[in-house]
Amino acid sequence: MLLSALLLPSVMTVPAVSDCADLEPQPWADLCVISSDEMKGRLVETEGNARARAYIIERLTEIGVDTVGDSYEHPFSYEQALDFRDPDSPRETVNAVNVIGVIPGADRSRAIAVTAHYDHVGQNEAGEIYNGADDNASGVAALLATAEHFIANPPRHDILIMAFDAEESGLRGAREVVSNPVEGAAPVAFNLNFDMLGYSPDNDIWAAGPYHTPALTPIVEEIAADASITLAAGYDSPDEDPRNDWTLLSDQGAFHMGGIPFLYLGVEDHEHYHQPSDEFETIDPDFFLGAVSVAVELAERIDADLDTVIGRGATD
Secondary structure, three states, X not given: OOHHHOOOOOOOOOOOHHHHOOOOOHHHHHHHHHOOHHHOOOOOOOHHHHXXXXXXXXXXXXXXXXXXXXXXXXXXXXXXXXXOOOOOOOEEEEEEEEEEEEEOOOEEEEEEEEEEEOOOOOEOOOOOEOOOHHXXXXXXXXXXXXXXXXXXXXXXXXXXXXXXXXXXXXXXXXXXXXXXOOOOOOOEEEEEEEOOOOXXXXXXXXXXXXXXXXXXXXXXXXXXXXXXXXXXXXXXXXXXXXXXXXXXXXXXXXXXXXXXXXXXEEOOOOOOOOOOOOOHHHOXXXXXXXXXXXXXXXXXXXXXXXXXXXXXXXXX
16 A cells, blocks of 8 residues: 555654554654664664664564565675775674565566665764664665555565665675575566655655666656655766766665666755764654655556566666
């Protein structure tokens, strides 16, 4: 079920995690939990990151999403400089975990990877927590809403539900699944990525990807016509100022570099981006739920029209 018919939440203060489950609708509760202080900013390889991961797994289990293999957890590791400013700095191994499930489709020969990263940047030296409500608890909430939609409305193609770790460290989780495809999963034919869907003073959200895959344009335009928020295509052309080309700036970049078409849904940077003020209480519920509804509709349309979307020639 799309979210346009759901009631808007009335709670605007930050409840304790134990109270988040009482919030409605479900994406609002998911956002509340994932951006709570108990998650300590969800920095990769921390206890708070593991708590967020456990919550996502709990929700996927409740929704009824299948595992790929015998677990939702898909661990990986990567090397990272101890001091990123020093090219000669010693390196350390970081252990991270992607959360991956699948909703089987009628056609099991290929998959749409619906993705959002669940990690964030942790705490600063003063102990302030960067809760990352917009970045990217909002995207994970939309990911879970998409999973619920496809459980209720079985898809045409396999839907891989992927919550990535270590995006903030250089798209590491996405790079892992592109370079080492998940064993037992159908090949990924398309990536739909959600990153920052919760806060926009101008009430607008952007769909990046139609420049590279023009068949996405009518889908975006048709959904925009009926959306409760402003949806527009853009921020995906190399002809723009490099700062205005988002092609490689979130997890969709790893898929693009791997030759897989994508659509990225997200807001522009704002004053709360990577700040302690990116809190649950800063999220506009009307905008957020409108963005989640757009996210689910995009997933539904791309699944329905996948042959058309990937069958047309891209510009690069």
